[in-house]
Amino acid sequence: MIALECIFIAQAVFGQVEPLEELEPLELVEPTLEVLAPSEPAVEANYQPGIRLYINATSLALRTGPKKDAGLIHYISQDEMVTALEDVIDPVPLEIGRRKGQWLYVQHGQHKGYVFDAYLLEVPPSLDEALDWVCIPGKRVGPITNKLTYEDLAVIVGESNLALARIPMGDDKFEEGTAVFPGDKTRELIIQWAIPRVRPKAVIINGTRWKTEGGLAIGVRLSKLVEINQAPVSFAGFEWDYAGYVTSWRAGALEKTHALRSTFIAYLAPEKPYLPDDYNALLGDREYSSELDEASAVNLKVSSMTVMIAE
The missing domain is CATH 2.30.30.40 (SH3 Domains)
Incomplete structure (x- = not known):
């Protein structure tokens, strides 16, 4: 009797349970992907803000x-x-x-x-005229004098042609400078500042277009250097810290206009091909003369110049 009452209650609450009709099978449809056309790539500006x-x-x-x-x-x-x-x-x-x-x-x-x-x-059309490519030891390199600031230089050559440079000072120490036309074999300079970005004190010349009034430039051969100087020159041996450093003009014509150490520094470097014996004869911390046969045999040429800027 109790079981029968439970059935009645269940029917009252849930209703009479009817058998399910047989369901029709579902038709599966293959999904389709909508292919979007690729968007046009964004056009980049030719020049970045600030240049x-x-x-x-x-x-x-x-x-x-x-x-x-x-x-x-x-x-x-x-x-x-x-x-x-x-x-x-x-x-x-x-x-x-x-x-x-x-x-x-x-x-x-x-x-x-x-x-x-x-x-x-990015550079003024009249850049060649502004630079003039002339170096006067103790005074200027082109427009770079002791009064030229970083901002002045940026106006002359364009800021995109300037970069930070690390100048080796010996004993694994470096000083920050400014590279002008960095990586350009014909125009590169590196400025060493007496007051950072305010007053230059020296300019390292690596570009071949720059010339001193006396005619010295990167790439000048030893024979031409001796001709300009009207006398032999002396230089330090190779494979040490001051390899190829020009130590003396030997009372030649460059003595007054290119005073070594005070207004001008130059380095020589050999150029292959040459015989190992000739090169080995010019090694070490000692002074050699341009008159040596080995000096001519290793094809020495000016590899670097530094012009001091007077305060």
Whole structure:
């Protein structure tokens, strides 16, 4: 009787349980993937924010927006400098006339606006004239004098042509300097500062275009050096800290204009091919003369020069 009552209660609560009808089989559908077209790669700006650039046109319009018919702010004259700014608008390649470039957001003086960057250079168009490539020991290397600052130099050569340099000072010690045209075999200089980025005290010359008024330059052969000096020269032996250091002009013509140690330093280096015996005859911490046959045999040439800048 109790069991029967339980069945009635269950039916009252849950209802009469009916048998399930047979379900129709489901039809499986193969999933399809929607292939999205690849998005266009973002166009990178030709110049990074902060870089200084120079106008390479008779005049260049500074406009209020990145389009040809945007309002004119003013014209910028040739060789004048602008500074690239960060822009919220993505750069778009375009062609004006036969020039291809982008609109670049820049600052010129107190004004900000857009210029067509096909007429910009990272160095002034008149750079050769500004540099002049002449070294005067004790006074200057091109435009670098004791009054030239890092900021002045950046304006002359373009900041992208400057880099931090580590100058070896012996005993595994280094001093920070500034490399100008780093890695350029024809133009590279390294500035050693008396006051960092404010006053130069010496310029290490590695580029072949720089020449002293006396005609010395990187790559000058020993025979030419002796000819310019009008006398033999003396130099330190190789394979030690001061290898190839020119120790004396031997009372030659360079004695007054290229005073060693006080205004000028030069190093010589051999150039292959040469016989090992000739090279081995010029080793060590001692002084050798350019008159030695071995000095000519190892094809010595000027490998480095340093010009001191007077305070």
